[in-house]
Amino acid sequence: xxxxxxxxxxxxxxxxxxxxxxxxxxxxxxxxxxxxxxxxxxxxxxxxxxxxxxxxxxxxxxxxxxxxxxxxxxxxxxxxxxxxxxxxxxxxxxxxxxxxxxxxxxxxxxx
Amino acid sequence: xxxxxxxxxxxxxxxxxxxxxxxxxxxxxxxxxxxxxxxxxxxxxxxxxxxxxxxxxxxxxxxxxxxxxxxxxxxxxxxxxxxxxxxxxxxxxxxxxxxxxxxxxxxxxxxxxx
Numbered sequence: 001x002x003x004x005x006x007x008x009x010x011x012x013x014x015x016x017x018x019x020x021x022x023x024x025x026x027x028x029x030x031x032x033x034x035x036x037x038x039x040x041x042x043x044x045x046x047x048x049x050x051x052x053x054x055x056x057x058x059x060x061x062x063x064x065x066x067x068x069x070x071x072x073x074x075x076x077x078x079x080x081x082x083x084x085x086x087x088x089x090x091x092x093x094x095x096x097x098x099x100x101x102x103x104x105x106x107x108x109x110x111x
Numbered sequence: 112x113x114x115x116x117x118x119x120x121x122x123x124x125x126x127x128x129x130x131x132x133x134x135x136x137x138x139x140x141x142x143x144x145x146x147x148x149x150x151x152x153x154x155x156x157x158x159x160x161x162x163x164x165x166x167x168x169x170x171x172x173x174x175x176x177x178x179x180x181x182x183x184x185x186x187x188x189x190x191x192x193x194x195x196x197x198x199x200x201x202x203x204x205x206x207x208x209x210x211x212x213x214x215x216x217x218x219x220x221x222x223x224x225x
Contacts, residue, residue: 009151036216043115043201043216044154089153096167098144099203099214101153 003027004092006102013109019077021105023090026071030092034099035064035075038087047088048075080109115204115217123223129190130222134202136183137215142166143185144214145177146201154201160185189222197224 005024013019023033031052036044050057050064050073057064063076077084090102116135124130136143142161146154156169160179174190183204189196199221203214 004153006153041218043203043218045216046214091153098156098159098167098169099146099154100156101146103151103153 002103003030003094004090004100004102006090006105008105009103010106010108013080013107015082015109015111016079019075019080019084019107019109021075021077021088021090021107023073023075023102024071025073025092027092027094028068028071029095030100032093033064033066033073034091034093035062036089036091036101038089038104044089077107080107082109082111085109115202115215117200117202117217117220119220120218121221121223123225124192126192126194126224128192129188130192132187132189132200132202132220132222134185134187134204134217136185136204140204140206140215141183142205143179143183144203144205145185145187146203147171148199148201148219149195150198157187192224194224197222 003026034049035047037047038044048059048062048064050066066073087104087106089104091099118133144159145157148154157171158168159166163179176188178186199219201219203216205214
């Protein structure tokens with residue numbers, strides 16, 4: 001039972017353009033969402049989060065949008081840089097305070 | 112401020128053997144969670160420890176067990192290893208009770224079962 005889904009395993013974007021990574025969830029009780037970035041041979045590192053009482057949170061080049069009615073969130077990176085190339089995980093906090101991850105999307109930013 | 116450290120970084124074991132993975136929490140964190148990340152998948156929650164007791168468990172069999180020590184470090188033990196246990200095992204520490212979700216992950220232990 002995959003409660004958090006990232007349906008695009010990979011995404012390729014040109015440097016300077018916008019990267020949009022998508023995530024869907026099934027449990028309407030989730031009230032906090034996070035995005036993590038992971039490089040090979042490293043653990044996931046926190047990128048940005050959003051509470052369900054908001055529909056947008058912005059931090060520099062990174063913006064997360066939340067559509068509760070659609071149970072959908074997205075991460076926008078603009079402008080994309082080659083150093084952004086990594087695997088991005090969407091995660092939700094469940095009622096027990098545990099992180100539930102999606103499968104990940106591998107982003108490749110081409111120079 | 113020290114981060115989360117895991118040991119060993121890589122490990123090869125034979126099916127049926129037992130393995131112990133170790134994790135040192137970030138300074139100031141009192142909660143440790145363990146995750147299994149199979150190839151091409153997202154991390155799957157195994158269990159969490161708080162105040163040396165298990166505080167939540169994912170869909171993993173009892174042969175996956177853990178410990179948390181008074182200094183908040185932790186161990187993950189897996190008995191009767193199976194080929195499907197081959198994965199990256201991630202430890203994450205956090206501070207329960209502070210109203211935030213600041214999980215800090217270690218770099219993981221890559222376990223290969225042959």
